[in-house]
Amino acid sequence: MNYELSLRLQTCLNALTPLQTVADVGTDHAYLPCVGILNGKLKKAIAADIGKGPLEAAKTTIQRYGLTEQIETRLGPGLTVLHPSEVEGVVIAGMGGKLIVSILEENLLLTRSFERLVLQPNIDANVLRDWLSQHQFNIIDEKIVLDEGKFYEIIVAVPVEHSMNYNELDIEFGPVLRLDQTNEIFHAKWSKEFMKNQSIIEQLPTDHPRVESLKQRQALLKEVL
Ligand SMILES: C[S@@+](CC[C@H](N)C(=O)[O-])C[C@H]1O[C@@H](n2cnc3c(N)ncnc32)[C@H](O)[C@@H]1O
Incomplete structure (x- = not known):
């Protein structure tokens, strides 16, 4: 079996550390949680998706790897399928920044209850950073990868008790990324x-x-x- 992820998804998985229990919202094939468990990075995961087709694909992957004990699947939109304190954090990858914002905003209390959020917007990363900035999330880390000819930004956010007041450069280019002059x-x-x-x-x-x-x-x- 091939336990390798794309560079994009592997970077998201790495960014979840030190969390051991996570929800992958918009999981599609559930590759990230499966590899996370197989490689010992995660202990338990919830693989959630709004679409029946993607969730079926997730179930197939989970069964193929024999991970039905460790990964639960849930069908439904965004965070509505999660209960408070079930998981330590969440990963939302491979969607537009505006859709990620709408998912986070729908249940702000639950969103703020996560220890860490790993977010990978395909577009509109600035919209997402702006929302995080205005809703008291600190961007503690960011990565950028070139995967199959496309650039992807990965944002790691944690809830804090004060506004971050990011400036325009922070929002557009990332408060962490823009300070790393050596990042090619x-x-x-x-x-x-x-x-x-x-x-x-x-x-x-x-x-x-x-x-x-x-x-x-x-x-x-x-x-x-
Ligand atoms: C392009 S795939 C990304 C899959 C995987 N996360 C990745 O990064 O490779 C986007 C997935 O998000 C799901 N999705 C879209 N809107 C959603 C929502 N509001 N709640 C949960 N899942 C959603 C889609 O059904 C689809 O399976």
């Missing part, structure tokens, strides 16, 4: 956007309405490059 993947992601914007600016007439906003974005990008 981070540099590659934002250099790519910078060069794309530059070529658009050069092709547009100087009085085009998009030029000003693109120039503002370039100025922001320059601050982290």
Whole structure:
């Protein structure tokens, strides 16, 4: 059996440490909780999904690995399938940042009861960071990976008793990521956007309405490059 995850999911799994009991919301094939248990990183997991098809796929993986004792499956939206104190934390990966926000917001009390949240938005990471900032979550760690040609940001958040007051650079690029000057993947992601914007600016007439906003974005990008 192959116990390997994609780099993206393996990075999410690693970010759950030191938690041993977690819910994987939007689990699809339940690869993350299965490998987490098989590799001894997790003791117990709940694999949840809103879709019947994905949950069936999760059940198949769990049975194939003989993990029905350690991983429970739950069908339903977001955190509604969880009870307080069942698990120490949650991982929500492979969705848009806005959908992750709507899942977290739906039951803020439960969201704030987790010791740690590992969140991997495919897009709109800034929207998610902004929400975390405004709802008293500290971003204690962040990772960025290049997996099969795509960049992914992984955000680790914990509830705190005060607002974080992240600034615009923190929200856009990550309060942890943007401070690591040696991170080549981070540099590659934002250099790519910078060069794309530059070529658009050069092709547009100087009085085009998009030029000003693109120039503002370039100025922001320059601050982290
Ligand atoms: C692209 S898959 C990601 C699977 C896995 N987490 C990963 O990162 O590879 C997204 C999954 O989230 C599920 N999903 C979407 N909205 C959801 C919600 N509100 N609550 C629970 N699951 C949801 C979908 O059914 C789908 O299986």
